[in-house]
Amino acid sequence: MNGDESRSSAVTGHGRPGSRARFGHTDLPDPQERALRRAIRLEWVTIAFLAVTVTLVYLVMGSSQAMKAAFVEDALSFIPPVAFLVAVRITRRRPSAKHPYGYHRSVGVGHLVAATALLVMGALLVLDSGSSLLGGEHPPVGLIEVGGWQVWSGWLMIAVMAWSAVPPVLLGRAKMPVSEQLHDRVLFADADMNKADWMTAVATIVGVLGIGVGLWWADAVAALVVSGSILSDGVRNLRTAVAALMDARATTYDGADVHPLVRRIDERLEEVPWISRARSRVRDEGHVFHVEAFVVPVTGHTPTMHELVEAREAVVALDWKLDDVVLVPSEQLPDKLLPGVGEEMAHRHDADH
Known part of the structure; x- marks a missing residue:
């Protein structure tokens, strides 16, 4: 403790020596250090998976509203893992004269950005899907040639969505306990979205099958379900992110209770x-x-x-x-x-x- 601190009526302090990783001044204990390394690996795996999935969905989506909504949701899913990786890098910086409290708020900023993107795109998709349903649009899903065979393109859509359903759920379940260990809301939001991705895949498959049996409205309804899920994620995460940035009383990592x-x-x-x-x-x-x-x-x-x-x-x-x-x-x-x-x-x- 230096002279200025000893003369103060308040006692402050930072740091524990000897740890290999830290958030600003805060040295991470071994369990949290291992959790951080695991979280970073999981986010890179998520980004690689999303890159493949978004490409496949784009190639087969055609005029289906449900596939369009699924494509947008998968594209938006890049935001949380990227925000997490950027925030972790920034929070490692030590406090400075300009930022005496450190750079921990970068986590909150990342959470806010992700939540805002979900909210805006979810609202736009709800309007787009709703207008398609009210307008009675009949999405054409025709035949394509694959290896000399004429194949209904809906089967390709269903195959891609079925393939994309399981890995996000497994990734979400793996991230959830890590987000609690690190008290990281961006990671939690990402895990929560991943766990719910199977519903997007199922709803999209149902919508495409509906087109196949002549239920043109099934595609728009499925798109509304997916869009509503995106919008709900955005509202819930935006509420938690804004509360944290407004210096609300500290809550648990999921924002559900007082910590x-x-x-x-x-x-x-x-x-x-x-x-x-x-x-x-x-x-x-x-x-x-x-x-x-x-x-x-x-x-x-x-x-x-x-x-x-x-x-x-x-x-x-x-x-x-x-x-x-x-x-x-x-x-x-x-x-x-x-x-x-x-x-x-x-x-x-x-x-x-």
């Missing part, structure tokens, strides 16, 4: 003998959390610098994501900086009793 560390931080601080009350503001910077913890010493006790450092380190030891922690001693909890603290304390009191 359990938010409560554990306060509970751990209140276990320190000289602290009577503690409440924290925890915001999600991307992979890691920024914590401002306000502590009220017991009556008559003035904490020493050593005690402040020990209390901060007790919080840092809870989880690898808690590397950027500020500890602020205060005579009383600052209500203006901790909105809702009274309601939270009452709720906690009721839960304990």
Whole structure:
């Protein structure tokens, strides 16, 4: 701790020595380092798979609205893995004078870009598919010559979609636990989309088969199903991405619940003998959390610098994501900086009793 830090009423700190990989100042423990390497490999595999799939779908899609929607969805699926790989590279940069909090927000920016693309394209496809259905458009699916044989082109469409159905599901299932380990929302959004890709393939196959048996409207309906899935993904991810960038209270990697560390931080601080009350503001910077913890010493006790450092380190030891922690001693909890603290304390009191 340097002289400027020792004169401050708040105690801050970064870093644990000895790790081979890091997000900014935050050194990754071995499990997270292995998870990061696995995530990078999975994303490159995803990009390679998508490159083949998009090419095949483009070659066989013809005039089918369902195949067109599937092509757009596959093309959009490039965004999350690319955003993840770019964000991981950027977050490794150390904080600078211009970016004192580091570059962790690049994860949130990547998430926002992916969500916006899904939302816009999903909405456009819904309008396009809906207009085709209302307009009574009959998509022509004719015959093509393959090796001297006349083949209904719908079979080629079905074959391509059947081939594209299984690998994304397997990739999504493989990415899901890794996204939780790394607390990476871009990776989670990618995994969530991959897991649902089989529905796109099935809906498209049904639409093409519908054309084959004379149900012209089946193609447009299938396109609407696929478009609605894209739009739903966009809305859900955009809501989570915007909340994170607006410094909402830290949530789990899927954005479903308040992160359990938010409560554990306060509970751990209140276990320190000289602290009577503690409440924290925890915001999600991307992979890691920024914590401002306000502590009220017991009556008559003035904490020493050593005690402040020990209390901060007790919080840092809870989880690898808690590397950027500020500890602020205060005579009383600052209500203006901790909105809702009274309601939270009452709720906690009721839960304990």
